[in-house]
Amino acid sequence: MGFGRQVYEFLKAASIAHAQWDMEVSTSILKNRKKLLFLMILALPILAVSFVEASDFIGSKTAYGPAFYTTQIFLVSIAVGLAAGLITGCIGAGGGFIITPALMAAGVKGILAVGTDLFHIFAKAIMGTAVHKKLGNVSGKLAIAFLVGSGGGTFIGGAINKGLYNKDPLLSEFFISSIYAVLLGFLGFYALFDFLRASRKESGSDAHGGSHGGPAGVTGMALKLQNLNIAPMITFDEDFVPGGKRISGWIVAAGGMIVGILAALMGVGGGFVTFPMFVYVFGVSSMTTVGTDILQIIFTAGLGAIAQYAIYGYVFYTLAMGMLLGSLLGIQVGALTTKVVKGIHIRGFYAMSIIAGFINRVATLPKKFVELEYLNMSKELVNGIEYVGNIVFWIVVALFGAWVIGKFIVNIGALRQEG
Structure with a gap:
């Protein structure tokens, strides 16, 4: 239980750190009229295209087609981005874990959902991150060692996904769904236990699901x-500790490789793991970590999205653009809503949204087992299980969205006065 709790706290801190980055980037884009105008110009051709039945493309045997535009697909992607943005902005964590499962639930092939999500993160980072404001706290040697590892990791993760898909698209779907089922199940049920425990204590503290900073001291790990003296040694945090701290470049590169593999396998950009890894595992100060995290998201997501997915046709640009637009709105509405709702309610919805994603992915596995001929079950049964999982997921997402937007509209007057 102790180890499980540590892993949960690590992943929760990771999710919170990624949400903070997402909110900062979205705010930066919304405050810049030129960036908004650029997005609108890109969106106009998509909205102008005549309607084509989405089922002819999404979920069909043709897995990809980067230039394929339909109004329905674009609107679905905006809804997915909006839901993820509401979760990120309102809860302060978790939205990034929902996008790939949500795209798969909408019928997008797993490898295409991963590549598109990664490209969406890269595009958002390029457009919205004000890197120059943070570079003063970046350790160049630390960043280079980490990026060497993460670059290699994206090639490994991308090769795994592409290899599985080329061997059998069903195997790829099964693999990606299994990863998300394990991750979301672990996070979701721990979050549910936290919510129930907080409900019993009737504690209103920690209203947004966790501390947004790193630990005060350096962990034992x-x-x-x-203390491992393996050349080359990298010195960092000279501005915060006399003489700075030192760590082997091989250790940092190994950590980067893990992040790169996860980014390429799951389409999450890797940023959600970098922050707790630097703070808890490497012992880097929060200030240095923030700057390095921004750099690594751009390079890791960019390398993964372009070199491992886009050049092979596994990026659906229409979806990426719609998700970006939807998330910009959702994050701002969600963040404002936190001012007028109780923290305990936010915790509950966080647990619900993650568990709904878990149910959705788990519900697809029996069908994959049957299609891969690992199980012998009736098609009607496995299709029914998958259908129920889809319905549960979208009902929870819709309820959460309606609740947040409803709270926002009802309290819009009070929010204006605060603003």
Whole structure:
């Protein structure tokens, strides 16, 4: 239980850190009229295209087609981005974990959902991240060692996904769904236990699901790793500790490789793991970590999206654009709504949204087992299980969205006065 709790706290901190980055980037884009105008210009041709039945493309045997535009697909992607943005903005965590499962639930092939999500993150990072404001706290040597590892990791993760898909598209779908089922199940049920425990205590503290900062001291693991003298050694945090701290470049590169593999396998950009890895595992200060995290998201997501997915046709640009537009709105509405709702309610919806994603992915596995001829079950039964999982997921997402938007509209007067 102790180890499980540590892993959960690590992943929760990761999710919170990624949500903070997402909110910062979205705010930066919305405050810049030129960036907004650019997005609108890109969106106009998509909206102008005549309607084509989405089922002819999404979920069909033709897995990809980067230039394929339909109004329905574009609107679905905006809805997915809006839901993820509401979760990110309102809960302060978790939205990034929902996008790939939501795209798959809408019928998008798993490898295409991963590549598109990764490209969406890369596009958002390029447009919205004000890197120059953070570079003063970046350790160049630390960043280079990490990016060397993460670059290699994206090639490994991308090769795994492409290899599985080329061997059998069903195997690829099964693999991606299994990863998300394990991750979302672990996160969701721990979050549910936290919510129930907080409900019993009737505690209103920690209203947004966790602390948004790093630990005050250096962890035992970080001290052990820093004491390993394996050349080349990298010095960092000179501005915060006399003489700075030191860690082996091989350790940092190994951490980067793990992040790169996860980014390429899951389409999450890797940023959600970098923050807790630097703070908890490497012992890097929060200030240095923030700057390095921004750089690694751009390079890791960019390398993964372009070199591992886009050049092979596994990026659906229409979906990426719609998700970006939807998430910009959702994050702002969600963030404002936190001012007028109770923290305990937010915790509950966080647990519900993650568990709904878990149910959705788990419900697809029996059908995949049957299609891969690992199980012998009737088609009607496995299709029914998958259908129920889809319905549960979209009902929970719709209820959450309606609740947040409803709270926002009812309290819009009070929010204006606060603003």
